[in-house]
Every structure is written in structure tokens, then in C-alpha cells.
Amino acid sequence: MQLLSNSDPATGVVPVQQPNTESKRGFARRLADSLSDPVLRILVIATLIGRVGRGVFATITVLFITFVLGLTVGEAAIVLGISSAVGIGASYLGGRLADSLSARRMLFWLMAAEGLALACYPFAGGFTSVLIIACIASMLSSASNATRMAIIARAFEGPARVSTRAILRTVTNVSMAAGAALAGIALLVNTPTAYRVVLIGAGAVYVIGAIPVWRLPQRVDAPKRTAATHDSSQPAVSQSAAPRLGRSPFRDPRYLVLTALAAVFGMQFGLAEVGVPLWIVSHTTAPTVLVSILLIVNTVIVIIFQIPLSRGTHDLRKAGKVVTIAGVLMALACVAYALSAGVSMVPAIALLVVAAIVHAFAEVWSQAGTWGLSFELADEANAGAYQGVFSMGFGVGAMAAPFVVAGTALAFGMPGWIALAAIFLAAALGISAIARRAAAPVAATALAAAAAPRGN
Missing domain, CATH: 1.20.1250.20 (MFS general substrate transporter like domains)
Incomplete structure (x- = not known):
């Protein structure tokens, strides 16, 4: 199985023996080969680190805001519902901006800001502050996810796109599981201080996960585009080669x-x-x-x-x-x-x-x-x-x-x-x-x- 390729290796001859050769190679070796692409390698490293922090938050945030901060179950549900709604709108905004700004720089700053927002949970004082933090974190998370998808869409083609998402989802599950295990420290100690320390540490880990993103190559950014013209004096090749404004x-x-x-x-x-x-x-x-x-x-x-x-x-x-x-x-x-x-x-x-x-x-x-x-x-x-x-x-x-x-x-x-x-x-x-x-x-x-x- 060829997980990732940026070009068609076909030579005109049907590769009859290749599937058998590929099937004998170990999964780890094939995954390592796919990570030779710098974009995928950077995204995997960022995901591997950052999603550990996300796993911690997914495990204990609700418990923290109910048992430590004293919010009722109803108030917690309101926080989750409103923050989710805010995140929905931010998805399109993040993706749209990634078509006109530097997607790699956007992803870095969005991830770093999200980590800082998550680290603010331990300093919340009640319903209003928790709601504000949750909305900001949800907005940044949705925008960064859409930006990440735009980067994948531009950096890869065909099967490589789906393979990249599959790899990142697999890495996400591994990291989230590790984060859930680390969250068990707070659950075992079960004190407000333990919850706060673990949450601050998880936010710091998420910020660290943004650091590799800074090294993404420039090719993941959208090319500068101009509106399509109908000037017959221009050669057809030049018009088709120019980046165009896409369909909404x-x-x-x-x-x-x-x-x-x-x-x-x-x-x-x-x-x-x-x-x-x-x-x-x-x-x-x-x-x-x-x-x-x-x-x-x-x-x-x-x-x-x-x-x-x-x-x-x-x-x-x-x-x-x-x-x-x-x-x-x-x-x-x-x-x-x-x-x-x-x-x-x-x-x-x-x-x-x-x-x-x-x-x-x-x-x-x-x-x-x-x-x-x-x-x-x-x-x-x-x-x-x-x-x-x-x-x-x-x-x-x-x-x-x-x-x-x-x-x-x-x-x-x-x-x-x-x-x-x-x-x-x-x-x-x-x-x-x-x-x-x-x-x-x-x-x-x-x-x-x-x-x-x-x-x-």
C-alpha cells in the first residue's frame, strides 16, 4: 500500500509485482516512508504533541467546571452549546482566510492562541468567564482545523489527501488516549490544585505543538489570485495559467x-x-x-x-x-x-x-x-x-x-x-x-x- 505520493510513478508498464512487494513491507516502514514528505511530517509531529493536551482537556474540563468551579450541569450544557455554535461560524472564516493569507502562519498563531486560551480555564471564576474562555477556544479550534484542511488540500493531490487525513486521525487518537491517561493524575489526586496544574500543563503542551508548524514550506499557502478576465488579446495559455478566484x-x-x-x-x-x-x-x-x-x-x-x-x-x-x-x-x-x-x-x-x-x-x-x-x-x-x-x-x-x-x-x-x-x-x-x-x-x-x- 502506498500511503502518500506527490506524483504518479507509472512508467507505462503495469506494475504486476509491486502490490506483492508492498504487502510484505511492514506498516511502520510504510508509514515512515510516507513521512518523508515535510508537510505531513510536520503536521504529524504537531498533532502528536498538541493532541495530548487536547486529550487532557476532553477528559477533565467538564469535571473541572462543575466540581471545582461549581457550575451546575445545566450551566455546563449552556457553555458547551454556545461555544459549539461559535465554533461553527469560525470554521468558514478560518478556511476563507486561509485562501488569502499565509495558511502556515495562520495555523501556527491559531494553535498557539488556542493553547493559551485552554490554559486560562484554571483562572476562571464562574459561569461568565468560563463561557468566554470556551467560546474563544472553540472559535480558535474550528478556525485552525479548517486552516489545516486547506493546507492538506493544497499540499497533496488525490490519494495523498485522504491518506494524510487518515494518518493524522490515527495520530490524533493515539495522542488523545495518552492525554486521557495523563488526565488520570488529576482524577486520582482529586483536588482543585491538581486539576489546575494539569490543565495549565496541558495548555502549555498544546502551545508547544504549534512550534513545528512554523517550519511548514511556503507551498502550502494559497497563490495570489486575480479575477478571471475575458481579454481576447491575451494568450489563452497565459489566462489559464494565472491563479483564479474560485467559486464560492x-x-x-x-x-x-x-x-x-x-x-x-x-x-x-x-x-x-x-x-x-x-x-x-x-x-x-x-x-x-x-x-x-x-x-x-x-x-x-x-x-x-x-x-x-x-x-x-x-x-x-x-x-x-x-x-x-x-x-x-x-x-x-x-x-x-x-x-x-x-x-x-x-x-x-x-x-x-x-x-x-x-x-x-x-x-x-x-x-x-x-x-x-x-x-x-x-x-x-x-x-x-x-x-x-x-x-x-x-x-x-x-x-x-x-x-x-x-x-x-x-x-x-x-x-x-x-x-x-x-x-x-x-x-x-x-x-x-x-x-x-x-x-x-x-x-x-x-x-x-x-x-x-x-x-x-
Whole structure:
């Protein structure tokens, strides 16, 4: 498997023996080869360091603001909801600015500022200060993520883009798990001072993670662009070679529909983080500790399979197929979750573990497919804006997920789970239909080129 390549190595001869040779190489060696690209190597190092700090915050921030600062559960929910909404708007802004400013410098300053904002949590005095800090941190996080996606879109092509996202997601899961383990120090000591020290340290780690980003090469920045002209006195080649102002993603109905459907399917993250834990505690006989076990199962599956199962999803048809598979698996997972209610403990545990495994593979395939489509269907000249819009959709889905899950599965049991399964399957089939329609002209062009007579 070739994880990353910036050029086509084809020589005109079908490489019959290459797949066998590649399959014998170890995963670590192939990953090391892919990291020879300076952009990917820098992004991996920054992610590996910074996401450790993020893992700490994801684990103990809510506990800190409730148990240490004394906010109620309702106030904590308001903080999370408002800050998420602020982050949605910042996604497009970050991506749009990455099309006109230096994306590498933007990413550095956004990550550094985010780390400082996160380190301010221990100094909060109450609801208002926590809300301000959370909104600032969410805004910076969303903008930096959109900027990072713009950098990937410009620095790589075709399969390399999806592979890069798969690698970074794998690294993110490893680092977040390490951060969660470090957060256990504060949980074990369980004093306000311990929480504050660990949070400040995590913010400092996040700032350190921004340092490698400063060394990103200049090629990740957007080229200076001019509006397209129709001056017939200019040579056609010169006009086509000049950087152009791209199409706005808000004027691209196909991309907006893709974003909306991907946002709907993206609610499966909220199902895993909110719905399943509440379902286990309130509707099944399974022990509460199973919530942590299922999270570990999900993390391990993503780490092992995200990279290999993302291979080839830059191809529109394959991207559509893997999203369809993800939709079917997600529907099956919903049914398995539903069946875990009303049975004794052992069958409940077995059904929940099976559901979590199927759910994890649905997550992996859905991410791989939607990544490929989000890159391939975007206007290359406006990569940042397109990735910003796609990130906005994901944010909307994340906000809606708790309400949708609560209003279906948690409220009505089996009928609600069936409704949720239908929602996921319909979104997947819609994404697949977009992929097939987008791939049709590409396939027709390829067939026409193959059928055309060859010159000497």
C-alpha cells in the first residue's frame, strides 16, 4: 500500500509485482516512508504533541467546571452549546482566510492562541468567564482545523489527501488516549490544585505543538489570485495559467448537499459520546464500566484500520461505495444497540460490544469516504473556503446529535433506534448518489480517451 505520493510513478508498464512487494513491507516502514514528505511530517509531529493536551482537556474540563468551579450541569450544557455554535461560524472564516493569507502562519498563531486560551480555564471564576474562555477556544479550534484542511488540500493531490487525513486521525487518537491517561493524575489526586496544574500543563503542551508548524514550506499557502478576465488579446495559455478566484462553496449546490448529508451521518459521533453511555446506564443491565471499555474498543479500531481502509477513497466511485457500507453497518449497529435492552447482563454486554465494533467500522469507512468527496468535489482555487464549509456542517451535526438521539433512541427505545438507523442509512445513500453522479462524467471522459485513436 502506498500511503502518500506527490506524483504518479507509472512508467507505462503495469506494475504486476509491486502490490506483492508492498504487502510484505511492514506498516511502520510504510508509514515512515510516507513521512518523508515535510508537510505531513510536520503536521504529524504537531498533532502528536498538541493532541495530548487536547486529550487532557476532553477528559477533565467538564469535571473541572462543575466540581471545582461549581457550575451546575445545566450551566455546563449552556457553555458547551454556545461555544459549539461559535465554533461553527469560525470554521468558514478560518478556511476563507486561509485562501488569502499565509495558511502556515495562520495555523501556527491559531494553535498557539488556542493553547493559551485552554490554559486560562484554571483562572476562571464562574459561569461568565468560563463561557468566554470556551467560546474563544472553540472559535480558535474550528478556525485552525479548517486552516489545516486547506493546507492538506493544497499540499497533496488525490490519494495523498485522504491518506494524510487518515494518518493524522490515527495520530490524533493515539495522542488523545495518552492525554486521557495523563488526565488520570488529576482524577486520582482529586483536588482543585491538581486539576489546575494539569490543565495549565496541558495548555502549555498544546502551545508547544504549534512550534513545528512554523517550519511548514511556503507551498502550502494559497497563490495570489486575480479575477478571471475575458481579454481576447491575451494568450489563452497565459489566462489559464494565472491563479483564479474560485467559486464560492455557497454557490455550489452539490457541495452544500454533500456537506448537509455528511453532517447528518456525522451525528454518529454524538451517538457514541452521548447516546450510547446514557442508553447503557438507563436502559440496559450492563455495568457502567462498559462505557469506558467501548470507548477503548472504538479507539483501537480507528488506530488500526483508519489508514488501510482509507486507501483509494479519493476515487469518487469507491468513496460512494464505502459510505454505503458505512450506512449499512451503522443501521445494523443501531439495531444491536436496541436489542441490548430488556435482556440479562451477559447478552446485553455481548450485544453492546458487537454494536460498538460495527459502529467503529462504520465510523472509519464513513470518514474515509466523506474525506475523499470533500476534497475531490471542492473547487481547488477556493480550497480553504470549501473545507471551512464542510467543517461547519460537521459542527452543526455535532450540535444536533444529542437532541436527535434523545428524541429518537433514548425516548422511544426500539422504534427510536429504527428511526435513527433509517436516518443514517438515508444519509449514506444520498452521499453515495452524489458520488456516482459526480463520477459519471469522469468515467465517460476516461472511456473516450481510451477509445480515441493513438498517434505514432
